[in-house]
Amino acid sequence: MRKVNARKIQDAVARLAIEANLFLREDVLSALKRAYSKEKVSRAKKILKALVENAAIASSEKIPICQDTGMATVFLEVGQGVIIIGGDLNEAINKGVAEGYKKGFLRKSVVFDPLLRVNTKDNTPAVIHTKIVPGSKIKITVAPKGFGSENKSVANMFRPTDGADRIERFILEAVKKAGPDACPPYIIGVGIGGTLDKACLLAKEALLRRIDKRNPRRHIAKLESGLLKKINRLNIGPMGLGGKATCLGLNIEVYPTHIAGLPVCVSISCHATRSATRTL
Ligand code: SF4
Known part of the structure:
Protein backbone atom coordinates (compact mmCIF):
# COMPACT_ATOMS: atom_id res chain seq x y z
CA MET A 1 0.00 0.00 0.00
CA ARG A 2 1.25 3.49 -0.83
CA LYS A 3 1.05 5.90 2.10
CA VAL A 4 -0.15 9.47 1.50
CA ASN A 5 -0.15 11.94 4.35
CA ALA A 6 -3.40 13.84 4.97
CA ARG A 7 -1.35 17.05 5.25
CA LYS A 8 -0.23 16.61 1.63
CA ILE A 9 -3.88 16.39 0.57
CA GLN A 10 -4.73 19.50 2.60
CA ASP A 11 -1.90 21.48 0.96
CA ALA A 12 -2.93 20.35 -2.52
CA VAL A 13 -6.57 21.34 -1.95
CA ALA A 14 -5.52 24.77 -0.63
CA ARG A 15 -3.39 25.40 -3.74
CA LEU A 16 -6.09 24.12 -6.10
CA ALA A 17 -8.78 26.34 -4.52
CA ILE A 18 -6.61 29.39 -5.21
CA GLU A 19 -5.53 28.24 -8.68
CA ALA A 20 -9.10 27.50 -9.81
CA ASN A 21 -10.31 30.92 -8.70
CA LEU A 22 -7.44 32.94 -10.19
CA PHE A 23 -6.68 31.21 -13.47
CA LEU A 24 -9.45 30.58 -15.97
CA ARG A 25 -9.31 27.09 -17.50
CA GLU A 26 -7.36 27.03 -20.74
CA ASP A 27 -10.23 25.43 -22.72
CA VAL A 28 -12.73 28.04 -21.48
CA LEU A 29 -10.36 30.93 -22.17
CA SER A 30 -9.62 29.64 -25.69
CA ALA A 31 -13.36 29.32 -26.35
CA LEU A 32 -13.94 32.90 -25.15
CA LYS A 33 -11.20 34.11 -27.51
CA ARG A 34 -12.67 32.13 -30.43
CA ALA A 35 -16.14 33.52 -29.69
CA TYR A 36 -14.66 37.03 -29.66
CA SER A 37 -13.03 36.61 -33.05
CA LYS A 38 -16.25 35.18 -34.58
CA GLU A 39 -18.77 37.56 -32.99
CA LYS A 40 -20.29 40.13 -35.37
CA VAL A 41 -22.56 42.06 -32.97
CA SER A 42 -20.45 44.94 -31.65
CA ARG A 43 -21.90 45.03 -28.11
CA ALA A 44 -21.40 41.26 -27.74
CA LYS A 45 -17.85 41.59 -29.08
CA LYS A 46 -17.06 44.30 -26.51
CA ILE A 47 -18.32 42.09 -23.67
CA LEU A 48 -16.30 39.09 -24.87
CA LYS A 49 -13.21 41.30 -25.07
CA ALA A 50 -13.86 42.47 -21.49
CA LEU A 51 -14.20 38.85 -20.31
CA VAL A 52 -10.90 37.88 -21.93
CA GLU A 53 -9.23 40.95 -20.38
CA ASN A 54 -10.82 40.16 -17.01
CA ALA A 55 -9.27 36.67 -17.08
CA ALA A 56 -5.86 38.13 -18.02
CA ILE A 57 -6.00 40.68 -15.19
CA ALA A 58 -7.09 38.02 -12.67
CA SER A 59 -4.13 35.87 -13.60
CA SER A 60 -1.50 38.64 -13.68
CA GLU A 61 -2.71 40.52 -10.56
CA LYS A 62 -3.52 37.28 -8.70
CA ILE A 63 -7.11 38.24 -7.99
CA PRO A 64 -10.24 36.10 -8.44
CA ILE A 65 -11.86 35.88 -11.88
CA CYS A 66 -15.18 36.66 -10.17
CA GLN A 67 -16.23 38.03 -6.78
CA ASP A 68 -18.38 34.92 -6.26
CA THR A 69 -15.63 32.43 -5.52
CA GLY A 70 -18.29 29.79 -5.08
CA MET A 71 -18.96 26.77 -2.95
CA ALA A 72 -16.03 24.38 -3.35
CA THR A 73 -17.01 21.06 -4.91
CA VAL A 74 -14.18 18.56 -4.57
CA PHE A 75 -13.98 15.45 -6.76
CA LEU A 76 -11.64 12.75 -5.52
CA GLU A 77 -10.42 9.61 -7.23
CA VAL A 78 -8.67 7.58 -4.58
CA GLY A 79 -6.66 4.58 -5.74
CA GLN A 80 -7.50 1.43 -3.80
CA GLY A 81 -3.78 0.90 -3.24
CA VAL A 82 -3.51 4.08 -1.18
CA ILE A 83 -3.61 4.36 2.58
CA ILE A 84 -4.13 7.82 4.05
CA ILE A 85 -2.08 8.45 7.16
CA GLY A 86 -1.83 11.31 9.65
CA GLY A 87 -5.47 12.38 9.62
CA ASP A 88 -8.98 12.08 8.28
CA LEU A 89 -9.50 12.52 4.52
CA ASN A 90 -12.62 14.73 4.63
CA GLU A 91 -11.14 16.82 7.42
CA ALA A 92 -7.97 17.33 5.34
CA ILE A 93 -10.05 18.53 2.39
CA ASN A 94 -12.05 20.98 4.47
CA LYS A 95 -8.89 22.28 6.14
CA GLY A 96 -7.41 22.75 2.67
CA VAL A 97 -10.49 24.67 1.47
CA ALA A 98 -10.39 26.91 4.57
CA GLU A 99 -6.65 27.54 4.11
CA GLY A 100 -6.95 28.26 0.38
CA TYR A 101 -9.87 30.66 0.78
CA LYS A 102 -8.01 32.49 3.59
CA LYS A 103 -4.62 32.70 1.86
CA GLY A 104 -6.14 33.58 -1.51
CA PHE A 105 -8.43 36.29 -0.07
CA LEU A 106 -11.37 34.48 -1.67
CA ARG A 107 -14.92 35.36 -0.64
CA LYS A 108 -16.42 33.07 1.99
CA SER A 109 -19.92 32.24 0.80
CA VAL A 110 -21.01 29.17 2.75
CA VAL A 111 -23.72 29.22 5.44
CA PHE A 112 -23.77 26.41 8.01
CA ASP A 113 -27.53 25.81 8.08
CA PRO A 114 -29.54 26.35 4.91
CA LEU A 115 -32.41 27.92 6.87
CA LEU A 116 -30.64 29.74 9.72
CA ARG A 117 -28.02 31.07 7.26
CA VAL A 118 -25.04 31.88 9.46
CA ASN A 119 -21.77 32.17 7.48
CA THR A 120 -19.14 29.56 8.46
CA LYS A 121 -16.52 32.25 7.67
CA ASP A 122 -14.03 29.87 6.03
CA ASN A 123 -16.07 28.60 3.04
CA THR A 124 -16.36 25.12 4.52
CA PRO A 125 -17.71 22.55 4.32
CA ALA A 126 -16.94 21.60 0.75
CA VAL A 127 -19.20 19.24 -1.19
CA ILE A 128 -17.03 16.14 -1.58
CA HIS A 129 -17.52 13.33 -4.10
CA THR A 130 -15.17 10.38 -3.62
CA LYS A 131 -14.63 7.49 -6.03
CA ILE A 132 -12.47 4.49 -5.24
CA VAL A 133 -10.52 3.56 -8.38
CA PRO A 134 -7.78 1.06 -9.28
CA GLY A 135 -4.18 2.15 -8.70
CA SER A 136 -2.22 3.93 -5.98
CA LYS A 137 -2.69 7.61 -6.76
CA ILE A 138 -5.11 10.29 -5.58
CA LYS A 139 -6.58 12.65 -8.16
CA ILE A 140 -8.06 15.82 -6.67
CA THR A 141 -10.20 18.31 -8.56
CA VAL A 142 -11.44 21.47 -6.92
CA ALA A 143 -14.33 23.08 -8.77
CA PRO A 144 -15.68 26.23 -7.12
CA LYS A 145 -19.16 27.08 -8.42
CA GLY A 146 -20.90 30.41 -8.01
CA PHE A 147 -24.59 30.34 -7.23
S1 SF4 B 1 -22.59 33.30 -12.31
FE1 SF4 B 1 -21.69 33.85 -10.36
S2 SF4 B 1 -19.60 33.01 -10.44
FE2 SF4 B 1 -20.36 33.06 -12.54
S3 SF4 B 1 -19.59 35.01 -13.35
FE3 SF4 B 1 -21.70 35.33 -12.58
S4 SF4 B 1 -21.42 36.08 -10.49
FE4 SF4 B 1 -19.49 35.11 -11.13
Missing part, protein backbone atom coordinates in the same frame (compact mmCIF):
# COMPACT_ATOMS: atom_id res chain seq x y z
CA GLY A 148 -25.68 32.80 -9.92
CA SER A 149 -25.43 29.80 -12.21
CA GLU A 150 -26.10 27.04 -9.67
CA ASN A 151 -29.50 28.65 -8.99
CA LYS A 152 -30.45 28.11 -12.64
CA SER A 153 -29.65 24.39 -12.74
CA VAL A 154 -32.64 22.03 -13.08
CA ALA A 155 -33.47 18.34 -12.88
CA ASN A 156 -36.44 16.27 -14.02
CA MET A 157 -37.64 12.70 -14.19
CA PHE A 158 -38.87 11.95 -17.72
CA ARG A 159 -40.92 9.00 -18.93
CA PRO A 160 -38.71 6.27 -20.42
CA THR A 161 -40.34 6.84 -23.83
CA ASP A 162 -39.73 10.61 -23.88
CA GLY A 163 -36.51 10.32 -25.87
CA ALA A 164 -33.89 12.78 -27.10
CA ASP A 165 -36.29 15.40 -28.57
CA ARG A 166 -38.06 15.90 -25.24
CA ILE A 167 -34.71 16.18 -23.42
CA GLU A 168 -33.49 18.73 -25.98
CA ARG A 169 -36.58 20.87 -25.37
CA PHE A 170 -36.02 20.64 -21.60
CA ILE A 171 -32.40 21.80 -21.94
CA LEU A 172 -33.32 24.65 -24.31
CA GLU A 173 -36.08 25.72 -21.89
CA ALA A 174 -33.58 25.72 -18.99
CA VAL A 175 -31.21 27.98 -20.94
CA LYS A 176 -34.04 30.33 -21.98
CA LYS A 177 -35.17 30.57 -18.34
CA ALA A 178 -31.61 31.32 -17.21
CA GLY A 179 -31.50 34.08 -19.85
CA PRO A 180 -28.97 36.70 -18.73
CA ASP A 181 -29.12 35.75 -15.03
CA ALA A 182 -26.24 33.28 -14.83
CA CYS A 183 -23.59 35.35 -16.66
CA PRO A 184 -23.48 33.92 -20.20
CA PRO A 185 -21.74 32.75 -22.32
CA TYR A 186 -22.55 29.49 -20.56
CA ILE A 187 -20.86 26.14 -20.19
CA ILE A 188 -23.54 23.50 -19.77
CA GLY A 189 -23.18 20.09 -18.17
CA VAL A 190 -25.93 17.53 -18.68
CA GLY A 191 -26.37 14.22 -16.88
CA ILE A 192 -28.72 11.60 -18.32
CA GLY A 193 -29.54 8.28 -16.64
CA GLY A 194 -28.85 6.57 -13.34
CA THR A 195 -31.07 7.81 -10.52
CA LEU A 196 -31.99 11.48 -9.99
CA ASP A 197 -28.98 12.03 -7.69
CA LYS A 198 -26.66 10.24 -10.16
CA ALA A 199 -27.91 12.40 -13.05
CA CYS A 200 -27.08 15.53 -11.01
CA LEU A 201 -23.60 14.24 -10.24
CA LEU A 202 -23.07 13.38 -13.94
CA ALA A 203 -24.10 16.91 -14.91
CA LYS A 204 -21.45 18.34 -12.57
CA GLU A 205 -18.84 15.88 -13.84
CA ALA A 206 -19.72 16.90 -17.40
CA LEU A 207 -18.56 20.43 -16.55
CA LEU A 208 -15.09 19.07 -15.76
CA ARG A 209 -14.53 17.62 -19.25
CA ARG A 210 -12.72 19.94 -21.70
CA ILE A 211 -15.39 21.70 -23.71
CA ASP A 212 -13.63 20.92 -27.01
CA LYS A 213 -13.87 17.15 -26.35
CA ARG A 214 -17.01 15.32 -27.42
CA ASN A 215 -18.60 12.33 -25.68
CA PRO A 216 -17.15 9.09 -27.15
CA ARG A 217 -20.67 7.72 -27.90
CA ARG A 218 -21.55 8.96 -31.35
CA HIS A 219 -25.27 9.63 -30.72
CA ILE A 220 -24.46 11.59 -27.54
CA ALA A 221 -21.72 13.59 -29.32
CA LYS A 222 -24.30 14.44 -32.00
CA LEU A 223 -26.76 15.56 -29.32
CA GLU A 224 -24.04 17.76 -27.76
CA SER A 225 -23.16 19.47 -31.06
CA GLY A 226 -26.80 19.88 -32.14
CA LEU A 227 -27.83 21.42 -28.83
CA LEU A 228 -24.87 23.78 -28.81
CA LYS A 229 -25.94 25.12 -32.22
CA LYS A 230 -29.58 25.49 -31.15
CA ILE A 231 -28.63 27.30 -27.91
CA ASN A 232 -26.41 29.70 -29.84
CA ARG A 233 -29.38 30.60 -32.04
CA LEU A 234 -31.35 31.84 -28.99
CA ASN A 235 -29.64 35.24 -29.25
CA ILE A 236 -29.18 35.55 -25.48
CA GLY A 237 -25.51 36.38 -26.08
CA PRO A 238 -22.73 37.46 -23.72
CA MET A 239 -24.26 38.81 -20.49
CA GLY A 240 -27.68 38.43 -22.09
CA LEU A 241 -27.37 41.47 -24.34
CA GLY A 242 -27.71 39.60 -27.63
CA GLY A 243 -25.24 37.93 -29.95
CA LYS A 244 -24.12 34.50 -31.09
CA ALA A 245 -22.09 33.41 -28.07
CA THR A 246 -24.73 32.16 -25.61
CA CYS A 247 -22.97 28.88 -24.87
CA LEU A 248 -19.27 28.03 -25.28
CA GLY A 249 -19.59 24.31 -24.68
CA LEU A 250 -22.12 21.64 -23.81
CA ASN A 251 -21.05 18.27 -22.42
CA ILE A 252 -23.33 15.32 -21.74
CA GLU A 253 -22.50 12.33 -19.54
CA VAL A 254 -24.72 9.26 -19.49
CA TYR A 255 -25.22 6.22 -17.23
CA PRO A 256 -27.44 3.12 -17.38
CA THR A 257 -30.86 3.65 -15.85
CA HIS A 258 -34.04 1.82 -14.81
CA ILE A 259 -36.57 0.52 -17.37
CA ALA A 260 -39.24 2.78 -15.85
CA GLY A 261 -37.44 6.12 -15.87
CA LEU A 262 -35.22 8.69 -17.55
CA PRO A 263 -33.57 11.12 -15.09
CA VAL A 264 -32.02 14.29 -16.54
CA CYS A 265 -30.12 17.10 -14.85
CA VAL A 266 -28.86 20.31 -16.46
CA SER A 267 -26.06 22.10 -14.66
CA ILE A 268 -25.76 25.65 -15.94
CA SER A 269 -22.36 27.21 -15.48
CA CYS A 270 -21.13 30.67 -16.35
CA HIS A 271 -18.24 32.16 -18.35
CA ALA A 272 -16.17 31.76 -15.18
CA THR A 273 -16.45 27.96 -15.13
CA ARG A 274 -13.61 26.95 -12.84
CA SER A 275 -11.74 23.80 -11.90
CA ALA A 276 -8.18 22.78 -11.14
CA THR A 277 -6.77 19.26 -10.83
CA ARG A 278 -3.70 17.64 -9.29
CA THR A 279 -2.66 14.03 -8.92
CA LEU A 280 -0.70 12.96 -5.84
Whole structure:
Protein backbone atom coordinates (compact mmCIF):
# COMPACT_ATOMS: atom_id res chain seq x y z
CA MET A 1 0.00 0.00 0.00
CA ARG A 2 1.25 3.49 -0.83
CA LYS A 3 1.05 5.90 2.10
CA VAL A 4 -0.15 9.47 1.50
CA ASN A 5 -0.15 11.94 4.35
CA ALA A 6 -3.40 13.84 4.97
CA ARG A 7 -1.35 17.05 5.25
CA LYS A 8 -0.23 16.61 1.63
CA ILE A 9 -3.88 16.39 0.57
CA GLN A 10 -4.73 19.50 2.60
CA ASP A 11 -1.90 21.48 0.96
CA ALA A 12 -2.93 20.35 -2.52
CA VAL A 13 -6.57 21.34 -1.95
CA ALA A 14 -5.52 24.77 -0.63
CA ARG A 15 -3.39 25.40 -3.74
CA LEU A 16 -6.09 24.12 -6.10
CA ALA A 17 -8.78 26.34 -4.52
CA ILE A 18 -6.61 29.39 -5.21
CA GLU A 19 -5.53 28.24 -8.68
CA ALA A 20 -9.10 27.50 -9.81
CA ASN A 21 -10.31 30.92 -8.70
CA LEU A 22 -7.44 32.94 -10.19
CA PHE A 23 -6.68 31.21 -13.47
CA LEU A 24 -9.45 30.58 -15.97
CA ARG A 25 -9.31 27.09 -17.50
CA GLU A 26 -7.36 27.03 -20.74
CA ASP A 27 -10.23 25.43 -22.72
CA VAL A 28 -12.73 28.04 -21.48
CA LEU A 29 -10.36 30.93 -22.17
CA SER A 30 -9.62 29.64 -25.69
CA ALA A 31 -13.36 29.32 -26.35
CA LEU A 32 -13.94 32.90 -25.15
CA LYS A 33 -11.20 34.11 -27.51
CA ARG A 34 -12.67 32.13 -30.43
CA ALA A 35 -16.14 33.52 -29.69
CA TYR A 36 -14.66 37.03 -29.66
CA SER A 37 -13.03 36.61 -33.05
CA LYS A 38 -16.25 35.18 -34.58
CA GLU A 39 -18.77 37.56 -32.99
CA LYS A 40 -20.29 40.13 -35.37
CA VAL A 41 -22.56 42.06 -32.97
CA SER A 42 -20.45 44.94 -31.65
CA ARG A 43 -21.90 45.03 -28.11
CA ALA A 44 -21.40 41.26 -27.74
CA LYS A 45 -17.85 41.59 -29.08
CA LYS A 46 -17.06 44.30 -26.51
CA ILE A 47 -18.32 42.09 -23.67
CA LEU A 48 -16.30 39.09 -24.87
CA LYS A 49 -13.21 41.30 -25.07
CA ALA A 50 -13.86 42.47 -21.49
CA LEU A 51 -14.20 38.85 -20.31
CA VAL A 52 -10.90 37.88 -21.93
CA GLU A 53 -9.23 40.95 -20.38
CA ASN A 54 -10.82 40.16 -17.01
CA ALA A 55 -9.27 36.67 -17.08
CA ALA A 56 -5.86 38.13 -18.02
CA ILE A 57 -6.00 40.68 -15.19
CA ALA A 58 -7.09 38.02 -12.67
CA SER A 59 -4.13 35.87 -13.60
CA SER A 60 -1.50 38.64 -13.68
CA GLU A 61 -2.71 40.52 -10.56
CA LYS A 62 -3.52 37.28 -8.70
CA ILE A 63 -7.11 38.24 -7.99
CA PRO A 64 -10.24 36.10 -8.44
CA ILE A 65 -11.86 35.88 -11.88
CA CYS A 66 -15.18 36.66 -10.17
CA GLN A 67 -16.23 38.03 -6.78
CA ASP A 68 -18.38 34.92 -6.26
CA THR A 69 -15.63 32.43 -5.52
CA GLY A 70 -18.29 29.79 -5.08
CA MET A 71 -18.96 26.77 -2.95
CA ALA A 72 -16.03 24.38 -3.35
CA THR A 73 -17.01 21.06 -4.91
CA VAL A 74 -14.18 18.56 -4.57
CA PHE A 75 -13.98 15.45 -6.76
CA LEU A 76 -11.64 12.75 -5.52
CA GLU A 77 -10.42 9.61 -7.23
CA VAL A 78 -8.67 7.58 -4.58
CA GLY A 79 -6.66 4.58 -5.74
CA GLN A 80 -7.50 1.43 -3.80
CA GLY A 81 -3.78 0.90 -3.24
CA VAL A 82 -3.51 4.08 -1.18
CA ILE A 83 -3.61 4.36 2.58
CA ILE A 84 -4.13 7.82 4.05
CA ILE A 85 -2.08 8.45 7.16
CA GLY A 86 -1.83 11.31 9.65
CA GLY A 87 -5.47 12.38 9.62
CA ASP A 88 -8.98 12.08 8.28
CA LEU A 89 -9.50 12.52 4.52
CA ASN A 90 -12.62 14.73 4.63
CA GLU A 91 -11.14 16.82 7.42
CA ALA A 92 -7.97 17.33 5.34
CA ILE A 93 -10.05 18.53 2.39
CA ASN A 94 -12.05 20.98 4.47
CA LYS A 95 -8.89 22.28 6.14
CA GLY A 96 -7.41 22.75 2.67
CA VAL A 97 -10.49 24.67 1.47
CA ALA A 98 -10.39 26.91 4.57
CA GLU A 99 -6.65 27.54 4.11
CA GLY A 100 -6.95 28.26 0.38
CA TYR A 101 -9.87 30.66 0.78
CA LYS A 102 -8.01 32.49 3.59
CA LYS A 103 -4.62 32.70 1.86
CA GLY A 104 -6.14 33.58 -1.51
CA PHE A 105 -8.43 36.29 -0.07
CA LEU A 106 -11.37 34.48 -1.67
CA ARG A 107 -14.92 35.36 -0.64
CA LYS A 108 -16.42 33.07 1.99
CA SER A 109 -19.92 32.24 0.80
CA VAL A 110 -21.01 29.17 2.75
CA VAL A 111 -23.72 29.22 5.44
CA PHE A 112 -23.77 26.41 8.01
CA ASP A 113 -27.53 25.81 8.08
CA PRO A 114 -29.54 26.35 4.91
CA LEU A 115 -32.41 27.92 6.87
CA LEU A 116 -30.64 29.74 9.72
CA ARG A 117 -28.02 31.07 7.26
CA VAL A 118 -25.04 31.88 9.46
CA ASN A 119 -21.77 32.17 7.48
CA THR A 120 -19.14 29.56 8.46
CA LYS A 121 -16.52 32.25 7.67
CA ASP A 122 -14.03 29.87 6.03
CA ASN A 123 -16.07 28.60 3.04
CA THR A 124 -16.36 25.12 4.52
CA PRO A 125 -17.71 22.55 4.32
CA ALA A 126 -16.94 21.60 0.75
CA VAL A 127 -19.20 19.24 -1.19
CA ILE A 128 -17.03 16.14 -1.58
CA HIS A 129 -17.52 13.33 -4.10
CA THR A 130 -15.17 10.38 -3.62
CA LYS A 131 -14.63 7.49 -6.03
CA ILE A 132 -12.47 4.49 -5.24
CA VAL A 133 -10.52 3.56 -8.38
CA PRO A 134 -7.78 1.06 -9.28
CA GLY A 135 -4.18 2.15 -8.70
CA SER A 136 -2.22 3.93 -5.98
CA LYS A 137 -2.69 7.61 -6.76
CA ILE A 138 -5.11 10.29 -5.58
CA LYS A 139 -6.58 12.65 -8.16
CA ILE A 140 -8.06 15.82 -6.67
CA THR A 141 -10.20 18.31 -8.56
CA VAL A 142 -11.44 21.47 -6.92
CA ALA A 143 -14.33 23.08 -8.77
CA PRO A 144 -15.68 26.23 -7.12
CA LYS A 145 -19.16 27.08 -8.42
CA GLY A 146 -20.90 30.41 -8.01
CA PHE A 147 -24.59 30.34 -7.23
CA GLY A 148 -25.68 32.80 -9.92
CA SER A 149 -25.43 29.80 -12.21
CA GLU A 150 -26.10 27.04 -9.67
CA ASN A 151 -29.50 28.65 -8.99
CA LYS A 152 -30.45 28.11 -12.64
CA SER A 153 -29.65 24.39 -12.74
CA VAL A 154 -32.64 22.03 -13.08
CA ALA A 155 -33.47 18.34 -12.88
CA ASN A 156 -36.44 16.27 -14.02
CA MET A 157 -37.64 12.70 -14.19
CA PHE A 158 -38.87 11.95 -17.72
CA ARG A 159 -40.92 9.00 -18.93
CA PRO A 160 -38.71 6.27 -20.42
CA THR A 161 -40.34 6.84 -23.83
CA ASP A 162 -39.73 10.61 -23.88
CA GLY A 163 -36.51 10.32 -25.87
CA ALA A 164 -33.89 12.78 -27.10
CA ASP A 165 -36.29 15.40 -28.57
CA ARG A 166 -38.06 15.90 -25.24
CA ILE A 167 -34.71 16.18 -23.42
CA GLU A 168 -33.49 18.73 -25.98
CA ARG A 169 -36.58 20.87 -25.37
CA PHE A 170 -36.02 20.64 -21.60
CA ILE A 171 -32.40 21.80 -21.94
CA LEU A 172 -33.32 24.65 -24.31
CA GLU A 173 -36.08 25.72 -21.89
CA ALA A 174 -33.58 25.72 -18.99
CA VAL A 175 -31.21 27.98 -20.94
CA LYS A 176 -34.04 30.33 -21.98
CA LYS A 177 -35.17 30.57 -18.34
CA ALA A 178 -31.61 31.32 -17.21
CA GLY A 179 -31.50 34.08 -19.85
CA PRO A 180 -28.97 36.70 -18.73
CA ASP A 181 -29.12 35.75 -15.03
CA ALA A 182 -26.24 33.28 -14.83
CA CYS A 183 -23.59 35.35 -16.66
CA PRO A 184 -23.48 33.92 -20.20
CA PRO A 185 -21.74 32.75 -22.32
CA TYR A 186 -22.55 29.49 -20.56
CA ILE A 187 -20.86 26.14 -20.19
CA ILE A 188 -23.54 23.50 -19.77
CA GLY A 189 -23.18 20.09 -18.17
CA VAL A 190 -25.93 17.53 -18.68
CA GLY A 191 -26.37 14.22 -16.88
CA ILE A 192 -28.72 11.60 -18.32
CA GLY A 193 -29.54 8.28 -16.64
CA GLY A 194 -28.85 6.57 -13.34
CA THR A 195 -31.07 7.81 -10.52
CA LEU A 196 -31.99 11.48 -9.99
CA ASP A 197 -28.98 12.03 -7.69
CA LYS A 198 -26.66 10.24 -10.16
CA ALA A 199 -27.91 12.40 -13.05
CA CYS A 200 -27.08 15.53 -11.01
CA LEU A 201 -23.60 14.24 -10.24
CA LEU A 202 -23.07 13.38 -13.94
CA ALA A 203 -24.10 16.91 -14.91
CA LYS A 204 -21.45 18.34 -12.57
CA GLU A 205 -18.84 15.88 -13.84
CA ALA A 206 -19.72 16.90 -17.40
CA LEU A 207 -18.56 20.43 -16.55
CA LEU A 208 -15.09 19.07 -15.76
CA ARG A 209 -14.53 17.62 -19.25
CA ARG A 210 -12.72 19.94 -21.70
CA ILE A 211 -15.39 21.70 -23.71
CA ASP A 212 -13.63 20.92 -27.01
CA LYS A 213 -13.87 17.15 -26.35
CA ARG A 214 -17.01 15.32 -27.42
CA ASN A 215 -18.60 12.33 -25.68
CA PRO A 216 -17.15 9.09 -27.15
CA ARG A 217 -20.67 7.72 -27.90
CA ARG A 218 -21.55 8.96 -31.35
CA HIS A 219 -25.27 9.63 -30.72
CA ILE A 220 -24.46 11.59 -27.54
CA ALA A 221 -21.72 13.59 -29.32
CA LYS A 222 -24.30 14.44 -32.00
CA LEU A 223 -26.76 15.56 -29.32
CA GLU A 224 -24.04 17.76 -27.76
CA SER A 225 -23.16 19.47 -31.06
CA GLY A 226 -26.80 19.88 -32.14
CA LEU A 227 -27.83 21.42 -28.83
CA LEU A 228 -24.87 23.78 -28.81
CA LYS A 229 -25.94 25.12 -32.22
CA LYS A 230 -29.58 25.49 -31.15
CA ILE A 231 -28.63 27.30 -27.91
CA ASN A 232 -26.41 29.70 -29.84
CA ARG A 233 -29.38 30.60 -32.04
CA LEU A 234 -31.35 31.84 -28.99
CA ASN A 235 -29.64 35.24 -29.25
CA ILE A 236 -29.18 35.55 -25.48
CA GLY A 237 -25.51 36.38 -26.08
CA PRO A 238 -22.73 37.46 -23.72
CA MET A 239 -24.26 38.81 -20.49
CA GLY A 240 -27.68 38.43 -22.09
CA LEU A 241 -27.37 41.47 -24.34
CA GLY A 242 -27.71 39.60 -27.63
CA GLY A 243 -25.24 37.93 -29.95
CA LYS A 244 -24.12 34.50 -31.09
CA ALA A 245 -22.09 33.41 -28.07
CA THR A 246 -24.73 32.16 -25.61
CA CYS A 247 -22.97 28.88 -24.87
CA LEU A 248 -19.27 28.03 -25.28
CA GLY A 249 -19.59 24.31 -24.68
CA LEU A 250 -22.12 21.64 -23.81
CA ASN A 251 -21.05 18.27 -22.42
CA ILE A 252 -23.33 15.32 -21.74
CA GLU A 253 -22.50 12.33 -19.54
CA VAL A 254 -24.72 9.26 -19.49
CA TYR A 255 -25.22 6.22 -17.23
CA PRO A 256 -27.44 3.12 -17.38
CA THR A 257 -30.86 3.65 -15.85
CA HIS A 258 -34.04 1.82 -14.81
CA ILE A 259 -36.57 0.52 -17.37
CA ALA A 260 -39.24 2.78 -15.85
CA GLY A 261 -37.44 6.12 -15.87
CA LEU A 262 -35.22 8.69 -17.55
CA PRO A 263 -33.57 11.12 -15.09
CA VAL A 264 -32.02 14.29 -16.54
CA CYS A 265 -30.12 17.10 -14.85
CA VAL A 266 -28.86 20.31 -16.46
CA SER A 267 -26.06 22.10 -14.66
CA ILE A 268 -25.76 25.65 -15.94
CA SER A 269 -22.36 27.21 -15.48
CA CYS A 270 -21.13 30.67 -16.35
CA HIS A 271 -18.24 32.16 -18.35
CA ALA A 272 -16.17 31.76 -15.18
CA THR A 273 -16.45 27.96 -15.13
CA ARG A 274 -13.61 26.95 -12.84
CA SER A 275 -11.74 23.80 -11.90
CA ALA A 276 -8.18 22.78 -11.14
CA THR A 277 -6.77 19.26 -10.83
CA ARG A 278 -3.70 17.64 -9.29
CA THR A 279 -2.66 14.03 -8.92
CA LEU A 280 -0.70 12.96 -5.84
S1 SF4 B 1 -22.59 33.30 -12.31
FE1 SF4 B 1 -20.36 33.06 -12.54
S2 SF4 B 1 -19.59 35.01 -13.35
FE2 SF4 B 1 -21.70 35.33 -12.58
S3 SF4 B 1 -21.42 36.08 -10.49
FE3 SF4 B 1 -21.69 33.85 -10.36
S4 SF4 B 1 -19.60 33.01 -10.44
FE4 SF4 B 1 -19.49 35.11 -11.13
